[in-house]
Amino acid sequence: MIPLYQPGTSYLHRLPVGAKFLGIFLAALIASIFRENLAVLLGIWALTLTGFLLSGIGLRGLLAQLWRLKWLALVLTIPQLIFLTPAETGFNVARVLAVVLMAALFTLTTATSDILSSFERLLRPVDPLLLRLGLSAERISLALSLTIRSVPLILSFYADIREAQRARGMRPTPRATVLPLLVMSLRHAEETAEALAARGVR
Template identity: 45%
Template structure:
């Protein structure tokens, strides 16, 4: 599994993984349900930037991470722009970016092992219902760590296409992104199999 953790001694680094995940989940839910108000969405973006500053990652880090999402943003915007009002499209794009930045902040300030342990502990009461906490925790932690990886793939593809003079085209962008994502999934599956995880 790819770990994006950056060691540090900030309040967010010291915060236990369980409460941190709960706060981020609540924030992501709140952002997703926020009405398409420019003021509220701008406030959410400022709050996320403040969280990066609190983590000691600097003001440039959220901007850098958001820049890596530009092609994902383009796909999200193009898929909605013909069907929804402009304000709703902008609101949806901002929501997606802010939630991804929050998920990325978790991976930057929390070792993956602690994330898995926290999720597993939270799901343990569901074991009598047939839930396997270990498997679910591993799946969720891989999802969290994979989001920024796929965003990085998108940035690599567009940079390579720009270097070759390839114009922006959704199909020419989506196909290699899908291939790279599937290759990454295969690599993850091989790594898990090598460790005896089916």
């Protein structure tokens, strides 16, 4: 598995998981409501940049993450240009990239153990009800944690595939991209399942 979490002592690293998650949710919500508001879009990008700077990852880390999303930006841009104006397309792509970068920053500054413990505390009041349904706060928190971390992982897989295709001079066809992406995702899922099984989680 690709190690995403970067240990640190910055303010963002010490910020509670719930506060970070709420910040991402609110940013995504505001970006969706004010879809064509330039001030809102610039504000979200400024917030994203500030987060990377405060975390100690810095501008170089932000640019590295953004570079890995270049093919995602291309995939988002081309279909929208058919139906939307260039300005509308630019707003949509910039909005998505900002939220994805925030999610990446969340995984870079938040340990898996912190995510698990936070979700467990949130679900603890309803744990008796969950047990009756054959579930538990621990399992649900683990599933949510894995889901959150899967998004930047799959995006990084996609970026690696496109880089390899470009190095070999291959044309980016759906088949040449989707199949290796599926294989890498399934391999990651299998490795995760084996790691969880080794820890007694089933």
